[in-house]
Amino acid sequence: MKALSQKRRHPLAAIALLLMGLLLTGGLYAVATTVNQAKADTTSFSASDVEEGGKLFAANCATCHGMGASGTQDGPSLVGVGAAAVDFQVGTGRMPMQMSGPQAQKKPAQFNEEQTKQLSAYVASLGAGPAIPEEHLLDGKGDAANGGELFRVNCAMCHNAAAAGGALTRGKFAPGLAGVSAEHIYEAMATGPQNMPVFNDSNVTPEDKRDIITFLKTIEANGSPGGAELGSLGPVSEGLFVWVAGLGVIIAFTIWLTSRTS
């Protein structure tokens, strides 16, 4: 200990200290981020899947994403985005993109399940990334109350507390989540499509993601306890309704009540 304190003014002490600090933080970071490391793909993709996917990719996606998915001016590189990203973008019809715009719009899927799987296999083979989620995370049997809290804290500011969707800047928007499959919800959280941030496994654990899905599926299945929900858009649609329908009906009655005189 004494030897160490005597050497503390050595010219190289600062460098040694810096090195130690860097090693420590780097090491800790490496340990911490293993949580986020791409998991081994549980969906078994066969070699023929990858091969067929490559052909589909070259024919349908390479115009923008480049041969080998290395990216061009018109589209980002897809190396390392993982099978989950492909399954989400292609499975919801957002890719191939219909037209350029503030963000890719949902539309009927252009590829069937088999082809989507092959494309996912191809892109997954290019580099490790988030995989298609396991079945038990999508069963909707988690804790809805916990999911609701997580949803309000992490998701509601864009997607609305009732998951009805909301506006973002310059024509972008967060879509409503009714009718979105559990798999796609999970994949969106894991890969952060469009303007959505990535909620990786250290932010929101797979179990928490399962709870969020449970919450969304519960409120969707529950329906609206108070009658027609008017779009779940809050006071604006309520105000519009009372002015147009409520006051409209009342005015019709006032005209009826006073119609037989003068």
Add this chain to the structure above:
Amino acid sequence: MSASSTAEAPFVPKTKVGSFTNFVDERVGGSGILREFGRKVFPDHWSFMFGEVALYSFVILLMSGTFLTFFFDPSMAETHYQGSYTPLYNVEMSVAYSSSLNISFDVRGGLFMRQVHHWAALLFVASLGVHMLRVFFTGAFRKPREMNWVVGGVLLILAMAAGFTGYSLPDDLLSGNGLRIIDGVIKSIPVIGTYTSFFLFGGEFPGTAIIGRLYVLHILLVPALILLMIVIHLFMVVVHKHTQYPGPGRNDGNVVGYPLGPVYAAKAGGFFFIVFGVLALMAAAFTINPIWNYGPYDPSPVSAGTQPDWYIGFVDGALRLMPGVINDFHFEWVIFGRTLTLNVLLPALVPAGIIFTVLFMYPWIERWITKDNREHHVLDRPRNAPTRTAIGVAGFTWYCVMWAAAGSDLIATHFHVSLNDVTYWLRALFFIGPVIAFIVTKRIALALQRKDREIALHGRETGRIVRLPHGEFIEVHAPLDEYKRYKLVGFESPAPIPAQPNEHGVVTRKEKRRAALSKWFFEDRVAPATPAELEAAHAHGHHEAIAAGEDQKSLSH
């Protein structure tokens, strides 16, 4: 007659019911009151019934609200929800929110009552607003009703206060966000803002006191004040008697309509049940303020689509329209170590301040400009007061721009446009919208007046085309009957009053300003057709008819 007969022999009722009612009547004088009020005459027009709608909504609010107080607990103590709504089971929340959820899910009829209460609140303020618009555009605020107009304005403010305090009670995320904005607005007031906020919330926002305090205001103070104002308002309606639309036989000295009893009272009573029925149907079939969606209040999350109820919307919209920075000009300064945030202070308080100041002062402004000190019991048709109508529409447009801005995010998503563009357009409309509205409205009003004049003078177009013997085509005009014509010619069209010297023979600068405003107010005018003009027009029409009939006279044309 009756007085003399009672003096001779006291009235002896023949039946048991008769003797009972007579007993009561001799002590409280009910028949006298009934005789007085039962003969009050009310003119019939659909647009006169919005005040009634507001009154009935208020009665429904009192009834449904009383029910809700039986089950609501305004405590901000923390609890874990144990009720039957599973997506919130065991979630930490305040007792106030938990009891609101219990009213919604575990009290029989509770959700229905909550929804009746909330829909009635929205309808209450909406019908108040429409009632005030009707009063404004028909000139019903003129002498002797200026003070009643002010009472109405106070009622509007109280209704908004009642609405907002109630909106905040369930302590859900949506209402908590609303309170946070109010807190921000209060804190933006220079010097006293922070102190006021700490006083109101009992410390730093949100604290543990605010729900209880708002509850007292919501169920005690504000409704009591509203009730007081309603009494004053209705008392003045009885004193002034009701206004009426212009028509044959109607003037400032009479009221043409139906007596209160029995038909009108029955109609009004029936109308209460119609309003109740409409509100009950809305409450049964359409959800309002689904607090279970929003979750308990927590200062960190803010949901998309967070808006206040519609009547506070214009303030929220003004806040949304205000830029924080224009180029390099910041609206937030630190002066003597205190922050002055004009980007909150200006939009939150200035437009509302302007709207209510002009609203309260308008009867006096118009009286000063027009020098009209007469009593008015016959209303103006809006077209016959073009400048006033234009001012009203301009103000309403300004309000609507701010109102729309409160829903800018939903306009963007539902019409697939950029939120930024919506904001830019509304910012532009905030300044030019009222100007355009003023010009367009005034021109439309004048055009309608010209059309009225044309119809009064020449009759209505029948669509029957007649070819005269010399080849000319004319369309036959049918003359109006006298009742319809009265409506088109029976109004005043005041001319500008030039500046007048005062008693010292001096034309003051204020008087010159008034004269300039008077010119602006009445310069563009379409005078109603005079009897002489009507006479001339009729003679002409008659002459034309003769000319059409007789060949020789067509030479004279």
